[in-house]
Amino acid sequence: MSQQTFSLVVILSTLIDFFVIAAVFFRTRWLGERRDSPVIGMGHVLSAVLITGLVFVIKLTPLTLLGFNLFGVINLIYIDLVILPPATAMTILGASYLPLREGRRVTVSKSARIFAAGAFALLPIGLYASWIEPFRLQLETAQVPLAPTRQGKTTIRIGVIADLQTSRITDYERSAFDRLMALRPDLILMPGDLFQGSEKDLEANRADLIALLSQLSAPGGVYFVLGDVDQGHYGLEEILQAAGIRLLVNETTRIKLGDRQVTIGGIELDVSTGQARGTVHQLETDPGVDDVRILVAHRPDVALGLKRRSRIDLTVAGHTHGGQIVIPGFGPPMTLSDVPRPVAAGGLHSLLENRLYVSRGVGCERGQAPRIRFFCPPEISLLQLDNSHPK
Template identity: 30%
Template structure:
């Protein structure tokens, strides 16, 4: 027998449904605003390449990116991040841009310097510009911070990492693609043709296809934040310009075996202080020689 729905019971059911949806919405807001942005996903990867000299087998690289200090990412959290990075015992540390959200509006520059100085890596600390590092007349501020903190800031240039046996790998970095003047040709000039080379490029889409054709063996990027907000079975709702093709994780770019490209989801947030299904990330890469 069909149940009769009275006006009162209909209103109760409707109100119950509304409160359920509202509760889910409030819970989702709390999680995306207050919980997930404070989580940390340490992802670990092996990178194999026959061009890697045998002496570099087992070399550990830690990449961090997009902290956006000053926009819902404070220096207390940043200091804890340094402890986490050091606990991973990196041989090389790479920062792929966007240190502060608005460099000219954030005043605790010296505290950032002292915090970054705590990072330890036997073979060096390297950084590149992101769009926020240039934004708001921040270019010189960022340069001063990173250099005083002991980072080698690569702007369309490269540096070699050389072992006692004379073998080397190269780390190249290009300027930001949105507010800078990236020049891959200048960045890799002088690198021997068959040398294992890692490229740091803040925006993944801009340079990946060209890098794959120019003796780059691994590209590391950030900028995308993994979209910050993702939906199950759909992925990121919105990704920023120049991170719309390559949004997070590994890709093989180019013909044949392709060039590995890794897009780090970053640590902070920008524009909207939310993360959903896009945890803040530290990336750890262990290089493996196939010789």
């Protein structure tokens, strides 16, 4: 389904829901009611909510046949929650000014007016979640303790920038890269999901992507692993190479930073393949205790398969976007990951007594998904590894 078709269907679906609500409030029998003042009460409001919900469920089958995926359905729900309640509130409050036959007017109950006032609050919340928070880029920092057996005294400063998931390069992406480079990291890790668009879109943005990625440089290098939206982009490897970024696909590399030896391993998207598991096994079992070992993967689920107290000092991942929506006291309702919800929400965690850092990412899910972040701002990250604390 093209984006234009998707947008048209979303508009039509929302209009249907609005007309259902309007039909509940402005029943034709009102015109013939003998009461001097017909009343809109909470009964009408609850009826509108229930009937609209039923209509929405009925719409799911034809929408799925048209090509809507899970994110498309979430988009419809989000629009209904942000647009329809304020529209319903205006309908309720405006009804009291609607002239009926013989000079009668509609009366709106106190409870319905209270509902209407509360419903208006959803509009600014929706505007904030779609137009402000997705661009409130935060810098997150974390101290990662290394085992005393790791040789060296140099503090390793790792810059992490994940999940740009952009379809075109804008000032927002450039600003994110500028802010990361201002931190002067020793090495930079990119856990995938760089560009979300067609192969044609990628080619059209090729020059801008190379220019953007070329901003990244670090003494220890810049390393990238493939994410979900990077699959099938056959020109992406050439773009990364032109920008001086190394793509790691089931392989390891060793670098020196100060007086430390660092081994970096990067794996493909599917962490269950023999090649991916082999790379992880190599990091876990290669002899030696001196070098710092870092695993880079798109999905944090790779950490679920590590040995308890693995030889790997740090795993860095993205993918979850922190859930994009976080409910205070509960966390993200959906993360598309099997790691515990607090871990998928982002930050540095201990999982099976291993260190795992999950980035909330820079961008948002695109395609049919709504652009939304709520209590889950985008981030770039600076991780500092040293022996100042025991592992």
